Amino acid sequence: MVLPLTPDELLSTTRAVRKRLDLTRPVERQLLDECLDLALQAPTASLRQDWHLVVSDDREVCRRVGQVYSEVWHGMISDAYLAKAADSEPDAAARATWLKMMDSARYLADHFPEVPAILVPCIEGRLEGAPILPQANKWGSIVQATWSFMLAARARGLGTCWTTVHLQREADVADILGIPYDRVQQIALIPVAHTLGTDFKPGARKARDRYVHWNSW
Numbered sequence: 130m131v132l133p134l135t136p137d138e139l140l141s142t143t144r145a146v147r148k149r150l151d152l153t154r155p156v157e158r159q160l161l162d163e164c165l166d167l168a169l170q171a172p173t174a175s176l177r178q179d180w181h182l183v184v185s186d187d188r189e190v191c192r193r194v195g196q197v198y199s200e201v202w203h204g205m206i207s208d209a210y211l212a213k214a215a216d217s218e219p220d221a222a223a224r225a226t227w228l229k230m231m232d233s234a235r236y237l238a239d240h241f242p243e244v245p246a247i248l249v250p251c252i253e254g255r256l257e258g259a260p261i262l263p264q265a266n267k268w269g270s271i272v273q274a275t276w277s278f279m280l281a282a283r284a285r286g287l288g289t290c291w292t293t294v295h296l297q298r299e300a301d302v303a304d305i306l307g308i309p310y311d312r313v314q315q316i317a318l319i320p321v322a323h324t325l326g327t328d329f330k331p332g333a334r335k336a337r338d339r340y341v342h343w344n345s346w
Contacts, residue, residue: 130285130286131285132283132284132285132286132327134283134284139280139283139284140280141331142283142330142331143279143280143283143289143329144288144329144332145290145291146288146290146322146324146329147233147234147236147290148233148236148237149288149324149326150237150240150244150288150320150322150323150324150325151245151322151323151324151325152240152243152245152322154322154323155186155245155246156245156246156321156323158186160282160285160287161184161186161246161321163281163285164278164281164282164285164287165182165184165278167277167278167280167281168182168274168275168277168278168281169274170277171270171273171274171276171277172270172273173270173273173274174266174267174269174270175266177266177270178270179252179267179270180250180251180252180253180267180271181252181253181313182248182249182251182274182275182278183248183249183250183251183306183308184246184247184248184249185246185247185306186245186246188245190247190306191242191244191247192242193242193305194247194249194295194302194305194306194318195241195242195243195247195320196241196242197295197298197305198238198241198294198295198318199238199241199242200298201294201295201297201298202234202235202238202241202294203238205294205297206231206234206235206238211231237290237292237320241320244322245321245322246320246321247318247319247320248275248278248289248318248319248321249302249306249315249317249318249319250271250274250315250316250317250319251271251308251313251314251316252267252268252270252271252313252316253312253313254267254312254313254314255311255312255313255314256314268316271316272316275291275316275317275319278319279319282321283329286324286327287321287322287323287324288320288321288322288323288324289320289321290320291317291319292317292318292319292320293316293318295318296315296316299314299315302315303315
């Protein structure tokens with residue numbers, strides 16, 4: 130079933146879902162296949178499509194990958210770090226919003242091993258030290274494909290969240306998923322699950338004038 134969302138609603142309500150992932154309900158393979166088919170339609174530099182989408186709905190595999198994520202996140206993010214980072218934000222409302230987001234991130238870290246499905250977007254070749262042009266081609270292609278997957282998931286009542294902290298132990302996740310680490314680079318780890326409810330709202334964003342430059346910087 131596809132939700133009755135307009136294009137604008139789909140684009141503005143595809144959120145980073147953490148606390149509202151349904152960790153008890155399996156994700157139907159058909160839904161994952163539909164999202165993957167749409168991801169394959171994304172633009173790709175020079176029609177090379179030199180990227181891969183590694184998907185797992187095996188609960189044990191997801192648990193092992195999720196455990197790596199949880200360990201890395203908790204190793205990075207301490208209460209002292211959160212307090213210091215929050216204090217660096219002078220605006221009280223922005224500070225409260227950031228702390229709320231980090232509370233949501235902590236929840237995901239705690240429960241990532243329970244996620245029913247995962248997506249790991251990858252690119253062929255490792256980009257360490259690569260010139261900017263091939264990097265732009267690689268990132269521009271895989272990000273569009275992954276975002277298409279995430280939009281398709283939202284339209285089907287599935288929640289996703291782009292995460293990257295596991296990359297500190299990328300080789301461990303490569304070993305779990307059988308990814309050839311020496312020639313394939315992971316770029317993200319995305320939980321996939323049905324959402325608890327489908328009524329998502331646009332996210333809070335700062336004023337457009339701070340980021341949009343007309344005709345010159």
